[in-house]
Amino acid sequence: MPELPEVETIRQNLRRGGANSPAILGWTIESAHVLWARTLAVPDVDEFEKRLPGQQVIEIDRRGKFLVFELSQDALLIHLRMSGDLMVEEGSEPRSTHCRMAIEFTNGQRLVFIDARKFGRVWLTAERDLILSGLGPEPLDETFRSQDLYHRLHAHRRRLKPLLLDQAFLAGLGNIYADEALHLARLHPLMLSNQVSAVQAERLWWAIRTVIEEGIRRNGASIDWVYRGGDFQNYFRVYQRTGQPCRECGEVIQRIVVGQRSAHFCPNCQQL
DNA sequence: CACGAGACCTGTTCGC
């Protein structure tokens, strides 16, 4: 479910506190409980539950779609994949049905990892860079320039949509924001990356950053039964708007399947 | 190297 803007929203809520959840910076872990073993990428459940108690939450960062909790000894990395979510609740509350992992703090609060589809993964490691090293550039980083994007596009001969979803190419985009960015940039999802001109690359660079920034400003998108409080879904240009008129030209939005994922686009604004 | 298919999972919605 979560792409960069949703993950960033969660990070900010955990770091600074949100509407009805406190900031967890500085809290000390009392115990950890893994309820679905495969949630843990590394280490095994025994070591995970043994190593966490006593560690303090120093900082919360984000890299692509990974949440990175800097603890006193280790780094705790969490990837929400399709249906994962994190929330802070009273330690006395009954455990929710889809709770896969819970971290109890010495102040009686707990951080829970809720994940209906069980795709989410958690790493506890002292070597966080090993796990994050394969990721492409951070789209909002000031060192990421449009010329970088142009060169990266020309280093491949791939269709734009699957390429934008490739986290080694660029970190953080998912199905929503890739479709939105391509529409804003007026580029067809099937266009080949090495056919993109410098001007088009500049437009795509700007579009990617624009949709991500807007997503963050709106606290992410809330869709279906997964709700996180954001309202970016009310401003989608193409995503899940199949059959509805393009907000730019009125043409009917189309849905095609590319790389096993749905791609939404305007046949008029985004021509091959 | 690029791409498609299948796997991993559960829940909701759609079509007959």
Place this chain on the structure above:
DNA sequence: TGCGAACAGGTCTCGT
């Protein structure tokens, strides 16, 4: 109403 199919914000691995 019921029931199976299709679909869902992600990523990995394998075969061509």
